[in-house]
Amino acid sequence: MTLASLTKPWEAMSYGFLDASAKRELRRKMLKAIAVPGCQMPYASREVPMARGWGTGGLQVTLTLLKPSSVVKVIDQGADDSVNAASIRSFLSKVSGATETWDTTEATILQSRHRIPEERLRADQVLVLQVPNPEPLRPVEPNMSVARQMHADADYGRLWLILYEQIVRSGRVMQGAAYPSLVNGRHVMTPSPIPRWDVPKLHMAQHLTFLSAGREKRLYAVPPFTRVEPLVFSDVPYQVEDHAALTCHRSGVSGYFMNEIPQDDGSSAFEVSDSHLGIKTIRQAEGAAIRIGPTWYENGKMPQ
Amino acid sequence: MAYVATRGGERAIDQSERLYRAGLGQIDAARVDEIRRALPMLIDRVMGEASLYEPDLAALALAQAGGDLYEAVLLLRAWRTTQPRLAIAEAVLQDQLFTHRRISAAFKDIPGGQILGPSLDYAHRLLATDVLRGVPFIPTAVDPASVAAPAHQPSLAAWQKAQGLVADPARTDVAPDDIPDLTREPLLFPAERAHRLQSLARADTGGMLALGYSAMRGYGNAHPTVNELRLAEAEVRVRHPRGTVFSAGRVKVSQAEVTSKGKSGLLELGFCATLGWNEVKVISGATLDLNAPGAAKGSPVEEEFFLYHTEPVEASGFCIHFKLPHYVTFQSSLDALRGAKAATPAAPVKVTA
Numbered sequence: 045m046t047l048a049s050l051t052k053p054w055e056a057m058s059y060g061f062l063d064a065s066a067k068r069e070l071r072r073k074m075l076k077a078i079a080v081p082g083c084q085m086p087y088a089s090r091e092v093p094m095a096r097g098w099g100t101g102g103l104q105v106t107l108t109l110l111k112p113s114s115v116v117k118v119i120d121q122g123a124d125d126s127v128n129a130a131s132i133r134s135f136l137s138k139v140s141g142a143t144e145t146w147d148t149t150e151a152t153i154l155q156s157r158h159r160i161p162e163e164r165l166r167a168d169q170v171l172v173l174q175v176p177n178p179e180p181l182r183p184v185e186p187n188m189s190v191a192r193q194m195h196a197d198a199d200y201g202r203l204w205l206i207l208y209e210q211i212v213r214s215g216r217v218m219q220g221a222a223y224p225s226l227v228n229g230r231h232v233m234t235p236s237p238i239p240r241w242d243v244p245k246l247h248m249a250q251h252l253t254f255l256s257a258g259r260e261k262r263l264y265a266v267p268p269f270t271r272v273e274p275l276v277f278s279d280v281p282y283q284v285e286d287h288a289a290l291t292c293h294r295s296g297v298s299g300y301f302m303n304e305i306p307q308d309d310g311s312s313a314f315e316v317s318d319s320h321l322g323i324k325t326i327r328q329a330e331g332a333a334i335r336i337g338p339t340w341y342e343n344g345k346m347p348q
Numbered sequence: 349m350a351y352v353a354t355r356g357g358e359r360a361i362d363q364s365e366r367l368y369r370a371g372l373g374q375i376d377a378a379r380v381d382e383i384r385r386a387l388p389m390l391i392d393r394v395m396g397e398a399s400l401y402e403p404d405l406a407a408l409a410l411a412q413a414g415g416d417l418y419e420a421v422l423l424l425r426a427w428r429t430t431q432p433r434l435a436i437a438e439a440v441l442q443d444q445l446f447t448h449r450r451i452s453a454a455f456k457d458i459p460g461g462q463i464l465g466p467s468l469d470y471a472h473r474l475l476a477t478d479v480l481r482g483v484p485f486i487p488t489a490v491d492p493a494s495v496a497a498p499a500h501q502p503s504l505a506a507w508q509k510a511q512g513l514v515a516d517p518a519r520t521d522v523a524p525d526d527i528p529d530l531t532r533e534p535l536l537f538p539a540e541r542a543h544r545l546q547s548l549a550r551a552d553t554g555g556m557l558a559l560g561y562s563a564m565r566g567y568g569n570a571h572p573t574v575n576e577l578r579l580a581e582a583e584v585r586v587r588h589p590r591g592t593v594f595s596a597g598r599v600k601v602s603q604a605e606v607t608s609k610g611k612s613g614l615l616e617l618g619f620c621a622t623l624g625w626n627e628v629k630v631i632s633g634a635t636l637d638l639n640a641p642g643a644a645k646g647s648p649v650e651e652e653f654f655l656y657h658t659e660p661v662e663a664s665g666f667c668i669h670f671k672l673p674h675y676v677t678f679q680s681s682l683d684a685l686r687g688a689k690a691a692t693p694a695a696p697v698k699v700t701a
Contacts, residue, residue, distance in 0.1 A: 045589045051432070063430050065532065086534035091425035096665025098672065121676045128672055130358045158676045176669070187645045189537040189652055214688040220681030239680040259662045261534045285683040304679055317676060 060107045061139040066090045070108040070263075074254060077265035082227025082272075083195070084178050089261040099132055099157060100258030102174035106136060106155045109170060114142040117151035122159040122301070122317035129157070146320045149337040158221065160242040162300045162318040163337035165251035167268060173236040175257035178264065180224040180234040200232050200275075207275060217280065226273045233264055235272070241284045241301045244346045246272040288344025290314045295322040296329070299344035372414045383407040392600060392624025393417070397660050398424035399531065399550040401599045401623050418664035425661055429531065435586040436524035438593065442503035445580035446598065450501050453574040454607065460501040465579060504576040505605060505617060514607075514615045537652045544640075544651055548633040549622040552660035559648045559658060560632025568639035568649045572606035572631075575617065579625045599623055604630035606638050616641075 058064065066088070073085040092100050092107075110116065118133040120126035124146040132155065137144045145151050148161040157174040165171055181191040184202040194200070203224055210218040221237040225246075235243050236255055246253060246266050256263040266272055276282045291298040293305075293313045300321065302314035316322040321336070328334040340346060384391060384407035394406045398421050405424060413419035449465025452458045476485040509516040530546040539547070548556070564572065581598040588594060603621035610616035618638025620630045639649035648654060657663060 047434075047589060050434075050589060057430060061430070063432070065433075066429070069532070086536055088532050088534055090429040090531075091422065091661055092429075093423075093426045095422060095668055096662045097667075097669030098665065100665070121673050125358070126673060127361045131361055134358070157672075158674075176666075187652060188656075190645065215691045216684065216688050218684045218688060220684050221677040237674075237677045237680075239676055241680075259666055283687070285680055286687065287683075301676075302679075303675055304682070317679075 057139065059140065060110050061092065061135075062090060062104065062107050066104075067108045070104055073263055074105065074108070074265065077254065077263055078252070078267050080231070081267055081270045082231035082233040082264055084233075084262040084264045086261055087263055089258050092258070094132070094135070096259040097176060098128060099155070099174040101256035101260075101263065102155045102157070102172045102254075102258075103132060103135075104258060105172050105254045105256045105263060106153055107139070109153055109172070110136065110140040110142050112141040113152075114140065115145050115150055115152045116140075116142045116155070117145050117148060117153075117161075118155045119159060119161070119319075120157045122161075122303075123319040125319065146323070148318075148320065149335065158237050158239075159301070159317060160238055160245045162316075162321050162339045162341065164340050165245075165249065167250040169251045171251055171253045173238070173253060173255045175234070175236040175255045175262075176259070177222075178234065178255070178257040178260050178262040180222075180232050195231060198230065203232060203275060207277070211277075211280060217276075217283065223274050226271075226275060227266060228270050229273075231264075232275065233266075239285055239301055240274070240282070241287065241341075243272065243274050244282075244284070245340045248272075284346075288341075292316040292322055292325075295325040297322065297325045299341055300339070368414075372412075375408075375411045380404065380407045380411050383410050389625065390417075393553055393626050393629070394420050394424065396622040396624040396626055396629065397421045397550055397552060398428060399546075399623065400424050400428040418660060421660050422665070433529075433532075436527065437596070438524075438585040438587075440582045440601070442506070442578075443500055445501070445578065445582055445601070446499050447497075447501045447578055447580045449579040450576065451574070452504055452576050454504070454576075458504050458576075459507050460498065463497045463501070501578075503605075508575075508615060514617060515612070535655060539651055539655065544637070544655065545619070545621070547655045547659070548620045548637065550660075551629070551633065551655070551658035552663060553626060553629040553632075555658035555660065555663060556632040556636065556654075557628055559654045560635040563635050563639045563649045567647070568635070569643065570608040570610075570616065570618075570638050572608060572618065572635045572638055574631065575605040575607040575615075577604045577627060577631065578602065579627070600625050602626055602630050604634040606631065606634040608638060 069088055073087045077083070077085045089101065089104065092103055094100055094103065106116070116133065116136050117124065118129045118136065120129035123129065133144050136142060148154065148163040151169060153170050153172065154161065155172040155174065160171065179188065179191055180203065181194055184206060185191045185194060207217055207219070221239050222234045223240050223243050224232050225235055225243055227233050235246060248269050248271065250268055252268055253266040254263060255265065274282045285301065287302050288299055290302045292302065292315050294315050297316050301317045303317050305313045305315060307313055324334045324336050328336065384403050390410065391403050391406045394410060394417065395401050395403065398406070405427065409420040409423040412423060447463065449467065450463045452462065479485050505514060508514045528540045528542045530543050535543055535547060579602050582601045583598055584596045585593055586596050601621060601623060602625045603619070606618045607615045616638060618634040620633025620637055622629055636649055636654045640651045643650040646653060
């Protein structure tokens with residue numbers, strides 16, 4: 045045996061950047077995550093050529109899933125052209141040879157920060173959500189070792205308590221994004237800071253969702269056809285953002301999650317947050333042969 | 349249409365990066381070489397935090413990052429993690445270190461002697477402003493000692509153990525492949541001893557100082573006395589696939605052992621070692637290690653607290669991530685806020701008499 049026989053010709057980087065040992069660990073943890081929906085799996089979380097907190101968890105999962113025939117879409121706050129989304133997308137295609145797209149219906153892998161696209165995802169698509177803080181118990185228990193024990197005991201009483209206190213103090217649940225949700229009736233997860241508008245899209249969905257926090261070294265999954273139920277009291281229904289009646293001032297679409305753009309005169313204009321849905325709507329109106337996929341929300345309502 | 353105007357992302361980030369790099373100018377081998385020779389302490393610090401011992405790469409990372417330490421460490425870590433783990437070196441024992449400096453504050457003299465080695469500890473910190481007026485600073489030559497200090501030194505803790513002053517837990521030999529490796533496994537709590545020491549070894553020097561200093565000032569349980577501080581070179585001995593053990597070279601290492609009187613009536617020890625010479629880091633790290641047993645949850649000397657919060661790549665990355673847009677989450681909070689406001693009847697206006 046020689047040293048040469050143990051190695052291979054030098055290459056600047058492995059296919060998909062991560063080396064085989066990193067991918068193997070991730071694949072094992074991803075399979076475990078699917079097997080126990082919503083349960084956080086610790087993983088080594090290698091450094092990647094991007095700063096922590098900038099989507100390195102999502103990036104590692106996506107890099108592990110990618111193959112040359114993949115079609116990848118990356119969004120940040122719903123927008124494909126957001127600077128960090130553009131940076132991640134070009135890195136992904138550069139290291140894997142995957143095709144880039146902005147179109148939700150064309151993508152096989154979608155990496156996203158803080159949004160789920162408005163067009164329904166299918167069984168042949170995988171959604172990868174970037175997660176800053178994977179621990180729904182963090183507001184009530186900052187210590188991770190203690191929080192881990194609480195998950196093991198399904199001890200979620202203090203989470204219910206803060207929701208109750210919000211109702212008492214403010215007359216409603218004040219949780220904004222990252223609404224804590226019970227997965228498969230067992231583990232409470234944070235769905236990442238997606239707006240409340242997007243949480244119902246995870247419930248009994250056709251697609252597989254991975255949620256990965258690189259800095260915190262935890263990943264978890266929502267497999268297809270899995271219950272995802274926001275924590276609510278039976279007499280206080282879940283409330284999504286009051287956006288159903290808003291209209292996008294650029295594309296004219298309404299009934300979707302909107303970005304609010306403050307105006308000089310003190311009023312607000314709105315534009316659809318799923319930026320490529322806006323683009324497709326405009327191009328369709330201009331007569332281009334554009335197909336807009338079926339959307340989760342119809343006329344501003346999520347069908348039950 | 350209107351949306352086209354917003355498709356500036358890719359061009360904008362490209363130009364922004366160009367602007368930054370233009371400020372740094374051309375990077376060539378001469379610049380990297382100069383950084384490596386002129387700034388050995390900085391190189392050591394970066395190599396320690398990156399847990400990658402390669403002075404040329406560390407100098408290159410500093411050149412590319414324009415001296416931004418967190419950027420340099422990230423560059424090296426991202427490079428390091430893709431490299432194959434070819435072999436695991438033999439454990440380095442204290443008395444095998446090629447020791448340059450070894451001091452103890454616990455005793456006036458120690459077996460093997462106090463060896464000051466290179467240090468600025470007793471120097472007057474005066475700026476050599478003449479250099480700026482064109483008069484080079486030429487260091488005065490060192491007078492060699494009449495008797496050279498021994499290259500190898502026993503550990504002070506070994507003497508203390510023989511005296512029955514410190515607990516002497518049995519040493520367990522672990523097969524090289526079974527040594528837990530923090531760079532390939534997640535850090536879980538309570539952390540394995542190896543994970544804690546590895547995490548301290550690659551921790552952020554400044555962060556470790558802040559938390560270690562808080563313990564030294566009184567937020568910890570134990571006041572440290574420097575039992576032994578060493579700057580040394582360690583032989584990296586690895587096994588060739590044919591079975592021969594050979595030295596792959598030497599790396600600079602620093603280590604500190606601090607002690608305090610424990611409740612058990614014995615001395616307790618805290619330990620920290622890192623690649624490169626970095627005294628502030630190892631003394632701070634050893635202080636945290638000393639204070640960790642039995643620390644309250646959430647206190648700065650609890651291992652989960654200090655290991656998570658001194659990780660330079662994670663801490664700096666999360667800090668700068670707040671520059672990313674957060675308008676969706678903000679919108680979601682705003683909606684809840686407006687909803688609550690609309691539901692609350694206006695507070696009665698107080699009329700002053």
